[in-house]
Amino acid sequence: MNRRSQPTARRVLVSALVPVLVFAVALAMAGCGDDASGAETPAATPATGTTTAATEGAPESDQETAPQVDPLLTAPPFDVRRIRTEPDPDDTEERPCDVAFAEDARDVTDPEASFYPAGTVSHRIVRCAAPSGGGWLELAFADAAASEGVSVGTRLAFRLTSVTRGRQGYPVVSFLRVVGDAPDASGSEEAQNSPENPEGQQAPQVAPGFDFGRLRNEAALARRPQRCAVDFVSELVLLDETARRRAGYPAGTQNRLSAKCLHSDGDSWIDLIFSSDDAARALTVAPGAEITVEIESVDRGFAGRPMVRLAEEP
Known part of the structure; x- marks a missing residue:
């Protein structure tokens, strides 16, 4: 090949390489859009507020807080x-x-x-x-x-x-x-105007019990437990030491209440006393209950009634 033909050959070679270089550059530029780590680039949030794939499942800070229940x-x-x-x-x-x-x-x-x-x-x-x-x-x-x-x-x-x-x-x-x-909003069972109103409490039917009025004339009956068919219960009274002594209640007496007991000929009243050890049992004395009591005194209770206490549980 002579010297004049050498430039011509170079021009032909360069012309052949240009398309190849352009194609390689285009491929390289297309790869620049991918993250180097291979992770998907989050899409921009549309103006309409539509949640994108990158924000789905994320907690919503503006979500309404559930009301607190008392x-x-x-x-x-x-x-x-x-x-x-x-x-x-x-x-x-x-x-x-x-x-x-x-x-x-x-x-x-x-x-x-x-x-x-x-x-x-x-x-x-x-x-x-x-x-x-x-x-x-x-x-x-x-x-x-x-x-x-x-x-x-x-x-x-x-x-x-x-x-x-x-x-x-x-x-x-x-x-x-x-x-x-209230869970039971009727309040019918307890709707009464006075704590000392016997007609205000509707007691369930209960079989007649002992007539405590007999104790005055039959002292031997006071030596054994007797059954009271409760028809009415007064408010539970807390006794301090001064009130206990003034009323003549036994040492250790903490509470008292009056109960009306049904019997075959009518009703009679008792004065039921409790020590601190058995005071919780007072809550079981209610209209319709049947309780067994031991007689402490025939007439030393409130208003001259028999003073009694709940019999020991078996």
């Missing part, structure tokens, strides 16, 4: 008589009351102020229902308007203030809030 709403009904059976009742615990009866609210007067927590402006007596029995409380309100939310069929939350200092000797409690509807 723990007392699902708590079992509380027998408020328990307060008087506990040697040292907890005054910090929040407890529920299923309202079966409520008196009208009353403003606190100056002479009454010492019986209620500081800041109390009104008070209201309510009866609280429970399957084991009902009891009475005196609610103290720091806000007079709050008392308007208390009605039969509601469940409220309270905290104990005093066991015996209420207007009628009922436990005084601080009203905290209305929790919601």
Whole structure:
């Protein structure tokens, strides 16, 4: 090959390589769109707000929070008589009351102020229902308007203030809030106007028991246990040491209640006493119950009634 033909050959070679180089560069540029790690690049979120594959399954920070349920709403009904059976009742615990009866609210007067927590402006007596029995409380309100939310069929939350200092000797409690509807909103079983109204309690049918009026004339009957067919039960009373001694109750007596017992010729009354060890058994004494009692005295009980205590459990 002569010298003139050499440039011509180079031009032909370069012309042949140009398409090859262009094709290689195009392939390299196409690969630049892939992530070096091989992971899929998240797509941009569309303006319409549609969730993309990269955000699916992620927690939504703006999702509405579920409403908090008051723990007392699902708590079992509380027998408020328990307060008087506990040697040292907890005054910090929040407890529920299923309202079966409520008196009208009353403003606190100056002479009454010492019986209620500081800041109390009104008070209201309510009866609280429970399957084991009902009891009475005196609610103290720091806000007079709050008392308007208390009605039969509601469940409220309270905290104990005093066991015996209420207007009628009922436990005084601080009203905290209305929790919601009581599980059994009817309140029919406990809807009665007075704790000392025998006609207010509808006792289930029970077979007649012993006539305790016979004890005055038949002293030998006091030496053995007798059966009471309970028709009515009064409020459970907590006795301090002074009241115990004044009434002549045996040492160690903590609580008492009056019970009306049915017999074949009518009814008779007994004064049932409890020590601190068996005070919880007082909650089992209710209309319709059949209890066996041992006679402590024929006539030394409340209002001259027979003083008795529950017989030992077998």
